[in-house]
Amino acid sequence: MKLLSGNEAIARGAYEAGVRVATAYPGTPSTEILQNIARYYPEMYAEWAPNEKVALEVGIGASLGGARTLVAMKHVGVNVAADPLVTLAYTGVKAGLVLLSADDPGMHSSQNEQDNRLYARLARIPLLEPADSQEAKDFVRTALEISETFDTPVLLRTTTRVAHSKSLVREGPPAQPELKPYAKDFTKYLMVPANARKRHVSLEDRQEGLRRYAEKTPLTRMEPGDRRIGIVTGGVAYYYVKEACPWASVLKLGMSYPFPYGVVEAFAATVDDLYVVEELEPFLEELIAARGISVHGKGLIPRTGELSPAVILRSLMKSPAFVSAAHAHGSAEPVRQGNNSRHAPGPSPEAAVGVPVPPLPARPPVLCPGCPHRGLFYVLKKLKLRVMGDIGCYTLGGLPPLSAMDTCICMGAGVGMAHGMAKVDPESAEKTVAIIGDSTFVHSGITGLIDIVYNQGTSTVIIADNRTTAMTGHQDHPGTGRTLRRDPTRALDFAKLARAVGVPHVWVVDPNNLAATRKTIAKAIRTPAPVLVIASRPCVLLSPAAPDPVAINPEVCRGCKLCLELGCPALSLRDRPRVNPQLCVGCGLCSQVCRKGAIGKEVAE
Amino acid sequence: MSAVINVLIAGVGGQGIILAGKLIARAAIASGLDVKTSEIHGMAQRGGSVTTHVRFGEKVLAPVIDPGGADFLLAFEKLEGLRYLDFLKPGGTVVLNNQVIDPLPVAVGAETYPEAAESIIAARFPLVFVDAVPEAENLGNLRVSNMVMIGALARLLPLPDSAWAEAIDAAVPPRFHELNRRAFARGFELAERASISG
Numbered sequence: 031m032k033l034l035s036g037n038e039a040i041a042r043g044a045y046e047a048g049v050r051v052a053t054a055y056p057g058t059p060s061t062e063i064l065q066n067i068a069r070y071y072p073e074m075y076a077e078w079a080p081n082e083k084v085a086l087e088v089g090i091g092a093s094l095g096g097a098r099t100l101v102a103m104k105h106v107g108v109n110v111a112a113d114p115l116v117t118l119a120y121t122g123v124k125a126g127l128v129l130l131s132a133d134d135p136g137m138h139s140s141q142n143e144q145d146n147r148l149y150a151r152l153a154r155i156p157l158l159e160p161a162d163s164q165e166a167k168d169f170v171r172t173a174l175e176i177s178e179t180f181d182t183p184v185l186l187r188t189t190t191r192v193a194h195s196k197s198l199v200r201e202g203p204p205a206q207p208e209l210k211p212y213a214k215d216f217t218k219y220l221m222v223p224a225n226a227r228k229r230h231v232s233l234e235d236r237q238e239g240l241r242r243y244a245e246k247t248p249l250t251r252m253e254p255g256d257r258r259i260g261i262v263t264g265g266v267a268y269y270y271v272k273e274a275c276p277w278a279s280v281l282k283l284g285m286s287y288p289f290p291y292g293v294v295e296a297f298a299a300t301v302d303d304l305y306v307v308e309e310l311e312p313f314l315e316e317l318i319a320a321r322g323i324s325v326h327g328k329g330l331i332p333r334t335g336e337l338s339p340a341v342i343l344r345s346l347m348k349s350p351a352f353v354s355a356a357h358a359h360g361s362a363e364p365v366r367q368g369n370n371s372r373h374a375p376g377p378s379p380e381a382a383v384g385v386p387v388p389p390l391p392a393r394p395p396v397l398c399p400g401c402p403h404r405g406l407f408y409v410l411k412k413l414k415l416r417v418m419g420d421i422g423c424y425t426l427g428g429l430p431p432l433s434a435m436d437t438c439i440c441m442g443a444g445v446g447m448a449h450g451m452a453k454v455d456p457e458s459a460e461k462t463v464a465i466i467g468d469s470t471f472v473h474s475g476i477t478g479l480i481d482i483v484y485n486q487g488t489s490t491v492i493i494a495d496n497r498t499t500a501m502t503g504h505q506d507h508p509g510t511g512r513t514l515r516r517d518p519t520r521a522l523d524f525a526k527l528a529r530a531v532g533v534p535h536v537w538v539v540d541p542n543n544l545a546a547t548r549k550t551i552a553k554a555i556r557t558p559a560p561v562l563v564i565a566s567r568p569c570v571l572l573s574p575a576a577p578d579p580v581a582i583n584p585e586v587c588r589g590c591k592l593c594l595e596l597g598c599p600a601l602s603l604r605d606r607p608r609v610n611p612q613l614c615v616g617c618g619l620c621s622q623v624c625r626k627g628a629i630g631k632e633v634a635e
Numbered sequence: 636m637s638a639v640i641n642v643l644i645a646g647v648g649g650q651g652i653i654l655a656g657k658l659i660a661r662a663a664i665a666s667g668l669d670v671k672t673s674e675i676h677g678m679a680q681r682g683g684s685v686t687t688h689v690r691f692g693e694k695v696l697a698p699v700i701d702p703g704g705a706d707f708l709l710a711f712e713k714l715e716g717l718r719y720l721d722f723l724k725p726g727g728t729v730v731l732n733n734q735v736i737d738p739l740p741v742a743v744g745a746e747t748y749p750e751a752a753e754s755i756i757a758a759r760f761p762l763v764f765v766d767a768v769p770e771a772e773n774l775g776n777l778r779v780s781n782m783v784m785i786g787a788l789a790r791l792l793p794l795p796d797s798a799w800a801e802a803i804d805a806a807v808p809p810r811f812h813e814l815n816r817r818a819f820a821r822g823f824e825l826a827e828r829a830s831i832s833g
Contacts, residue, residue: 033660033670058677139677162671162698195673195698196660266698273697340701387755390718391746393738395648395683423681431743501677594743599682602737603744612777 034199036192039163040130041066043170044100045074047126048205051092052076053085055473056502057104058139059193060132064102065505068514073204078505078514081441081473082107086114086129093127094219096210098174102130105146106440110474112149115183119153120229121219122181122236125210126174133189135309136336139501141421141438143334145310146187150287154233156184156240157287158249159265163197165249165284171205172249176285180240182233185287189309191266191336241288249284252297258355260301262294262314262325267307273339275346277359289317298323303351305330309337397426399600400615402567403494405541406465408596408619409548410434415463415555418444418451420475422467423500423569431597435465442466442474448489449482456488460555464491469499469507472522476531482560483532490554490561493524494541496569504572528562541565544622570615578616578631581609586628593620593629639692640792641700645719646711647736648680651781654806655709656687658785659792661802663691666794671698684715684738708760709788711781712736713752720756729756730788730826732780733766763787763829770821779818786822787829 034042040063044052052074054064067076075092079085082103089101103111108131115129131149134140150157158173160166166188173184217225244250256277263271264283271280281297283290298304298318306315306327315327330345331337343361346352397404407427410417411434419428419435420443428435437447448464466475471493482489499505506512511521525536535557539550547565554561579600582593589606600613601620609620609629621629642659646652656672663670673688688700702721708729710716716731723729731753740746749755753764765787771780782803789799799819807815 031664033664033672035674061676138675190675191673191698194676195671197671197695197698198664198669269696269698338699338701339697340703387717387720388749390714390749391738391740393647393682393684393714393718394740395681396739398681426681429739430745431739501681503676591744597739597743599737599739599742602742 031198031200033196034163034167035062035194035196036160036163036166036188037062037132037194038066039167039199040100040102040170040186040188041071042199042201043167045071046167046202046204047171047174048098048207049074049100049170049174050097050209051089052100052102053079053088054102055079055082055085055107056499056505057107057132058502059134059188059190060102060104060107060130061502061505063100063130064514076514078507080508082111083114086111086118089127090114090118093123093125095212096125098125098207099127100130100170101127102132104140105131105133105144106140106142107131108146108149109440115149116153117221118183119155120221120226120233123177123183124212125207126177127183128170128173128177128186129183130186130188132193133187133310135189138190141440143310145313146185147286147313148311150185151313154237155182155287156180156244156285158184158186158285159283160186160188160192161264161266161268161282162192162195163199166192167199169249169284176240176243180236180243182236182240187265189266195266237288241290244285244288244290245292247285250290250293251282251284252293253280253282254300255279256355256359257300258302259305259352260297260303261305261307262297262318263307264314265309267309267337267342270337270339270342271307274343275356275359275361277361278355283314286314289314291317291321294318295321295323303349305346305349305352307331307337307342310334394429395426396429396597396599397423398570399598399613400570400617402496402541402565402570403427404432404596404598405544405547405619406492406494406565407432407434408623409544409551410463410465411595412548413551416451416458416461418447418462418464420444420466420470422470422494423496424465424467424494429597431595441470442478445475445478445491446481448491449478449485449487452487452489459488462489463551463555464489465494466491468493468495468497468509468524469505471524472508476527479528479533479560479562480531487560488558490551490557490563492551492563492565495524495564495566497566498569498572500569500571504569524562524564533560533562535559535561536564537561538564538566541567542617542619544619570617575615577614579609579611579614580616580618580621580629580631581611581633582607583628583630583633586626588626588628590625592625593623596620596623639690639695640707641705642689642707642709642788642792643700643705643719643722644687644689644709644711645715646685647715648683648685650711651778652685652687652711655781655785656689658802658806659689659788660691661805662789662794662798665798665801668692669695671695673698684718686719707788707791709784711784714738714749716756717749717752720759723760728761728763728791730763730765730784730791731756732768732784733764734768734780763791763826765822765825767822770825771818774814774818774821776814779815782815782818783822783825786819787826788822789819790823790826
């Protein structure tokens with residue numbers, strides 16, 4: 031038995047199931063799946079695609095080419111890949127294809143908490159929901175078998191508490207399925223309307239067989255308990271339910287779409303009162319209610335955020351029938367009702383014995399000491415610009431004290447938004463910039479840049495180019511010159527690309543040089559033509575140099591606190607600003623900001 | 636499920652919290668127990684407030700600990716110790732590192748760092764207060780301060796010495812085995828000596 035995270039287990043599951051091709055774009059909480067495949071399973075071809083749509087398209091090609099395929103992404107990535115996904119449901123596959131969606135209830139590291147189980151219903155494809163690492167591993171193989179048996183892509187959906195929880199896994203031997211020979215099939219794979227109409231019918235015809243499979247799959251099981259209370263659940267919520275009310279009858283759905291209403295009806299018939307416990311949307315609840323079965327769901331259970339055993343117990347205790355059964359089993363409502371938030375203020379009053387706990391300062395994530403984004407955002411703040419933003423470490427530039435990003439919608443959004451805002455009021459182009467990361471630019475910024483050129487825009491786009499996909503843990507991308515397995519490859523040249531699509535001005539600047547960065551951006555916004563500014567400096571964590579901390583000369587420091595506006599964790603206010611020499615890497619931004627010349631490397635503190 | 640032991644590890648992104656979780660989990664496995672852990676990756680890891688949940692026992696169900704459910708709070712930083720205090724059960728124990736890392740609102744002077752976190756905690760829960768950073772410095776490597784903390788926690792957990800030795804050797808590269816074992820032993824010794832207050 032090995033202790034594996036859900037993501038490590040999925041990588042292992044792919045190996046054991048004979049997956050030959052694995053593709054992904056990094057995104058928390060899915061990233062480690064491909065990293066583990068690249069590291070431990072050299073038999074598999076694995077790649078970072080530029081975005082999730084391409085990742086799925088590569089996967090479709092691999093499947094039609096006859097290889098079992100895994101495509102992994104975070105929940106919002108499926109939005110990007112939704113176009114090929116929905117039509118792939120029509121064409122079906124050749125060798126098995128599994129789309130892994132790692133959802134993030136509670137938004138630990140995401141901009142929304144959409145429930146991707148709904149994609150299964152939208153695309154009419156099977157949905158599997160593992161509850162722990164063992165299931166995560168085992169379900170990969172089952173998903174591939176379902177995919178091949180029923181000629182359909184399969185959605186394998188995890189959540190943060192499956193992907194990033196570790197539990198013990200029993201490993202098995204790898205399978206080595208043969209490649210399936212490619213066979214051209216015009217009516218099946220060429221989705222012109224005449225063919226697509228027939229394929230839609232065949233998609234519908236597939237549903238009944240899949241439903242019958244879902245009715246009898248061992249992935250779904252009934253666990254009879256007290257017949258007064260029956261709970262339908264799946265995914266990690268299953269374990270929360272078992273923890274909250276181990277005495278209740280439980281129906282654990284491992285395959286929740288197509289909806290196995292026969293099993294649910296049979297289970298409902300054995301219990302007095304039926305409940306659904308599921309995170310986020312009332313996905314199962316609505317399917318149950320549509321069968322005319324009376325069920326309690328989101329009327330009791332929160333629709334936002336993560337669940338936990340205590341949240342579930344507290345919620346179910348709003349039902350009198352549940353209360354009386356719970357009391358019969360000696361289960362009481364949890365006494366403590368502490369806030370589950372990561373920035374919760376402090377201990378609950380029940381614990382108060384003696385000294386009161388003061389309100390606590392929050393600890394938001396911050397740009398690292400020496401982060402190349404810091405200088406860029408400091409300049410954007412000083413220029414008082416509207417900054418149409420994006421998603422990456424640099425989104426932290428939107429938090430105080432830098433507060434220099436106005437928006438964050440999705441990857442690539444800022445580029446189009448800056449252009450749209452400029453079209454509303456041409457003068458605003460001089461006050462507005464788009465900012466996007468290097469990996470993100472490749473993901474979905476290029477088309478927005480082309481739009482600015484094509485539609486006679488004059489916007490300034492800034493690539494915060496730190497030569498890596500930093501937030502998810504430093505993955506390579508087409509601009510880094512390295513593949514997922516660190517093999518050298520041709521690096522995408524952003525400047526050449528921009529010139530090729532017709533951007534007349536491309537300027538490269540070092541964001542750690544505040545004066546040059548300010549001058550360049552100020553010139554860019556005044557230029558009545560599209561400008562691409564590449565603020566280029568590698569992430570400080572990529573190849574940490576020997577720290578060379580600065581110090582503040584107390585004789586010269588006037589305590590103006592200008593340096594604190596940089597939001598650097600290595601600078602802290604005591605009686606006056608101080609440098610923490612253990613954190614400072616000596617990037618020198620604060621010495622550039624200080625008007626008195628009090629900060630430097632030759633200075634004794 | 637009272638046999639399950641729940642350890643919440645709290646600290647600041649970058650302090651080695653994930654490694655600490657891994658080590659405790661490995662020690663539990665080496666003791667023949669079932670284990671589940673839960674971690675947070677991504678944005679919060681950039682100097683934010685982070686936790687790792689570790690649960691072990693005969694059979695573990697949920698991978699997370701609810702407020703009021705932790706037997707032990709292993710806090711690598713004082714403010715984070717205070718922040719997650721409500722995760723402890725009544726009678727739970729805190730192992731607290733005497734380390735202050737200013738969060739940004741404090742660093743820029745917008746808010747103040749709470750005074751005397753250790754006495755607030757000690758008034759409510761048994762506390763093992765460890766000065767892990769100077770201890771690690773004495774051992775010649777600041778990076779083993781988390782191993783000093785784990786050693787202190789280990790003194791309170793019902794896992795055999797051999798399981799910890801196995802866990803350290805598995806989690807740390809061989810050339811650091813000796814250093815980490817010494818750091819662990821030092822933490823263990825400090826907890827043994829500490830007069831557990833409360």
